[in-house]
Amino acid sequence: MTPACIIDEARLKDNARRMASVADTAGLTLRPHVKTLKSLEAAEIYAPLSSPITVSTLAEAQAFAQAGYTDILYAVGLTPNKLAVINRLLHQEIRLTVLIDSIAAAQMLATQADKLTATLHVAIEIDTDGHRAGVDAQSDDLLRIAAIIDGSATLSLSGVMAHAGASYGAFDNESRQHFAQQECDKSLLAAARLEDAGYSLSMISVGSTPTALSGITYEGVTELRAGVYATFDCVMAGLGVCQYNDIALSVLTSVTGRQADKGWVLIDAGWMALSRDTGTASQPLDCGYGLVCDENGTLLDGWYVQQTNQEHGIIVHRDGLIPDDSQFAYGTMLRILPIHACATAGQFNDYHVTTDNVHVEKIWQRINGW
Amino acid sequence: MTPACIIDEARLKDNARRMASVADTAGLTLRPHVKTLKSLEAAEIYAPLSSPITVSTLAEAQAFAQAGYTDILYAVGLTPNKLAVINRLLHQEIRLTVLIDSIAAAQMLATQADKLTATLHVAIEIDTDGHRAGVDAQSDDLLRIAAIIDGSATLSLSGVMAHAGASYGAFDNESRQHFAQQECDKSLLAAARLEDAGYSLSMISVGSTPTALSGITYEGVTELRAGVYATFDCVMAGLGVCQYNDIALSVLTSVTGRQADKGWVLIDAGWMALSRDTGTASQPLDCGYGLVCDENGTLLDGWYVQQTNQEHGIIVHRDGLIPDDSQFAYGTMLRILPIHACATAGQFNDYHVTTDNVHVEKIWQRINGW
Numbered sequence: 001m002t003p004a005c006i007i008d009e010a011r012l013k014d015n016a017r018r019m020a021s022v023a024d025t026a027g028l029t030l031r032p033h034v035k036t037l038k039s040l041e042a043a044e045i046y047a048p049l050s051s052p053i054t055v056s057t058l059a060e061a062q063a064f065a066q067a068g069y070t071d072i073l074y075a076v077g078l079t080p081n082k083l084a085v086i087n088r089l090l091h092q093e094i095r096l097t098v099l100i101d102s103i104a105a106a107q108m109l110a111t112q113a114d115k116l117t118a119t120l121h122v123a124i125e126i127d128t129d130g131h132r133a134g135v136d137a138q139s140d141d142l143l144r145i146a147a148i149i150d151g152s153a154t155l156s157l158s159g160v161m162a163h164a165g166a167s168y169g170a171f172d173n174e175s176r177q178h179f180a181q182q183e184c185d186k187s188l189l190a191a192a193r194l195e196d197a198g199y200s201l202s203m204i205s206v207g208s209t210p211t212a213l214s215g216i217t218y219e220g221v222t223e224l225r226a227g228v229y230a231t232f233d234c235v236m237a238g239l240g241v242c243q244y245n246d247i248a249l250s251v252l253t254s255v256t257g258r259q260a261d262k263g264w265v266l267i268d269a270g271w272m273a274l275s276r277d278t279g280t281a282s283q284p285l286d287c288g289y290g291l292v293c294d295e296n297g298t299l300l301d302g303w304y305v306q307q308t309n310q311e312h313g314i315i316v317h318r319d320g321l322i323p324d325d326s327q328f329a330y331g332t333m334l335r336i337l338p339i340h341a342c343a344t345a346g347q348f349n350d351y352h353v354t355t356d357n358v359h360v361e362k363i364w365q366r367i368n369g370w
Numbered sequence: 371m372t373p374a375c376i377i378d379e380a381r382l383k384d385n386a387r388r389m390a391s392v393a394d395t396a397g398l399t400l401r402p403h404v405k406t407l408k409s410l411e412a413a414e415i416y417a418p419l420s421s422p423i424t425v426s427t428l429a430e431a432q433a434f435a436q437a438g439y440t441d442i443l444y445a446v447g448l449t450p451n452k453l454a455v456i457n458r459l460l461h462q463e464i465r466l467t468v469l470i471d472s473i474a475a476a477q478m479l480a481t482q483a484d485k486l487t488a489t490l491h492v493a494i495e496i497d498t499d500g501h502r503a504g505v506d507a508q509s510d511d512l513l514r515i516a517a518i519i520d521g522s523a524t525l526s527l528s529g530v531m532a533h534a535g536a537s538y539g540a541f542d543n544e545s546r547q548h549f550a551q552q553e554c555d556k557s558l559l560a561a562a563r564l565e566d567a568g569y570s571l572s573m574i575s576v577g578s579t580p581t582a583l584s585g586i587t588y589e590g591v592t593e594l595r596a597g598v599y600a601t602f603d604c605v606m607a608g609l610g611v612c613q614y615n616d617i618a619l620s621v622l623t624s625v626t627g628r629q630a631d632k633g634w635v636l637i638d639a640g641w642m643a644l645s646r647d648t649g650t651a652s653q654p655l656d657c658g659y660g661l662v663c664d665e666n667g668t669l670l671d672g673w674y675v676q677q678t679n680q681e682h683g684i685i686v687h688r689d690g691l692i693p694d695d696s697q698f699a700y701g702t703m704l705r706i707l708p709i710h711a712c713a714t715a716g717q718f719n720d721y722h723v724t725t726d727n728v729h730v731e732k733i734w735q736r737i738n739g740w
């Protein structure tokens with residue numbers, strides 16, 4: 001029944017191999033971010049049980065810990081109201097690392113540290129591109145945060161973490177290498193300052209899909225994080241980080257009708273299925289809410305989802321072609337390539353997995369919520 | 371734990387009373403659209419068990435039928451691959467009405483009609499404003515569709531349905547009345563043509579929140595549909611259909627940090643919690659990804675969520691004020707009013723319900739998926 005979220009397992013495996021090879025070549029540990037698909041079954045392909053992982057919610061942390069993952073980085077700035085769940089996770093004898101970037105957060109942790117039932121690892125987030133969170137690698141706060149963490153018996157300073165989010169605006173590999181190198185340099189600078197102050201660090205963690213695939217050598221860092229590379233999406237293809245036919249996730253939809261005078265094909269995938277993400281609007285090729293493929297995943301050149309309501313999508317052709325029964329008869333099934341796979345996948349509770357793009361062989365579950 | 375979705379039950383009840391009063395005054399049946407909250411517990415307030423309802427997915431239809439609702443309109447153009455579920459619903463002895471707008475869809479239904487185990491009611495969607503789906507009220511197709519439906523023993527033509535979606539762009543009540551009257555006039559024209567052709571109709575269904583609250587008399591139609599009025603949101607407030615303090619849904623979030631030099635407050639509600647909807651971007655007051663309130667729901671003047679990543683939001687002040695510890699200390703909880711309540715609610719599996727804006731008294735479940 002449509003809409004449904006389809007995963008092309010062969011492409012997922014190819015994408016996983018590509019990133020694993022990057023990490024191998026650089027001699028780095030790969031710590032995949034499981035936030036795109038949030039699925040234990042999917043993770044078997046790109047983040048097997050022995051792998052360290054990154055999570056975006058404590059719901060993911062709990063599900064993956066329950067499944068046997070033992071090294072988990074929760075890569076969103078910790079808040080006080082999450083400590084009870086953090087403590088429950090520590091009961092499971094995993095190595096759990098949380099992220100902070102302020103003296104206030106360090107003080108909160110120090111105040112609560114005697115309630116922790118096992119060692120909680122703490123990484124300090126470094127701001128390398130002014131994109132979001134993090135402290136400056138050269139700031140006094142960096143050393144003050146470290147001192148506060150180091151003063152608590154149940155807290156262990158594991159190191160530093162950076163995310164070069166600004167690389168999502170970098171349209172050529174030279175720019176992406178610039179962001180990647182900057183991410184490394186500032187992370188290494190922060191780590192050096194901490195080590196000079198006497199702290200021993202086990203984690204210097206960097207990564208984003210665009211920087212990780214840019215081909216720098218990553219000397220000195222300990223691990224690479226990335227997430228959306230597993231499925232890729234139109235934003236990544238628009239940046240040139242992948243090709244459209246690398247995209248491993250799509251939304252199966254049915255044609256509900258046409259408004260021929262306007263050149264519209266109506267489908268039963270609106271923003272509830274595709275998400276409201278319009279991340280390619282600022283790219284040279286605006287793909288609207290997604291590019292249109294036939295039922296077996298072959299791109300239909302020029303057709304894209306231009307508008308969405310909750311359960312309605314409107315497909316048009318870039319050059320104004322009028323859709324007809326040959327491609328868009330009532331009831332025809334199509335597949336829509338996602339603008340932003342993390343957002344589109346987030347609209348579903350499960351995935352329909354195919355290896356031949358004809359049959360659905362299995363269903364994978366997704367871990368939603370927080 | 372944050373982020374969480376909060377419902378202010380007192381406001382929900384006020385909003386429900388307001389729409390019920392509109393329907394009462396006009397002498398119309400109200401058929402609430404349950405697509406915003408998709409919750410049986412919430413529906414007890416604005417769509418009690420005896421009420422006809424509108425649904426946006428068959429998952430909603432199944433849950434509400436199971437709970438005892440007996441008159442359900444599935445208001446998205448039907449596709450062939452949904453017939454098996456439709457047939458399972460008919461086993462429950464409910465009055466189920468589906469929507470079609472083409473000869474192809476009517477033919478599909480007629481071909482499959484002998485497999486139906488009970489009468490399936492069919493409404494024809496009328497396009498009253500060129501906004502989305504539907505046939506023209508004056509078209510030949512209208513009568514041809516009716517004839518096809520009428521020719522099948524298990525299909526029953528119930529009438530016509532229209533949705534004045536273009537009213538979401540109407541910033542004054544006069545324009546909304548125009549769209550409302552146009553929606554009525556064209557629906558009544560279509561109904562008259564069908565009745566002249568000998569069909570007896572039980573449903574002339576119109577509605578959208580902006581048109582339903584515009585104050586026209588609705589003479590001749592049988593029922594009014596609307597959905598987002600139950601919670602309202604920043605889009606509706608921006609149109610002038612409600613006030614900001616009517617909004618009954620918000621996202622509870624925590625401050626994770628600040629970047630003082632940029633005037634940023636970072637919070638743990640990103641687009642995964644707030645949705646990617648930026649529906650006020652085309653309105654005079656762009657509220658970004660949501661307006662900021664304190665923990666108890668009082669608006670903090672000028673503060674709004676300007677940027678989002680998956681689990682990070684960035685709050686700024688409209689006039690560039692620098693956030694400080696007085697309002698935005700690390701760990702402070704805030705509430706974000708949604709841009710589009712249907713989209714924000716869709717990001718959650720449940721709601722935390724409060725009547726006093728201090729305590730959470732109960733949890734309501736949401737019906738996600740299709």
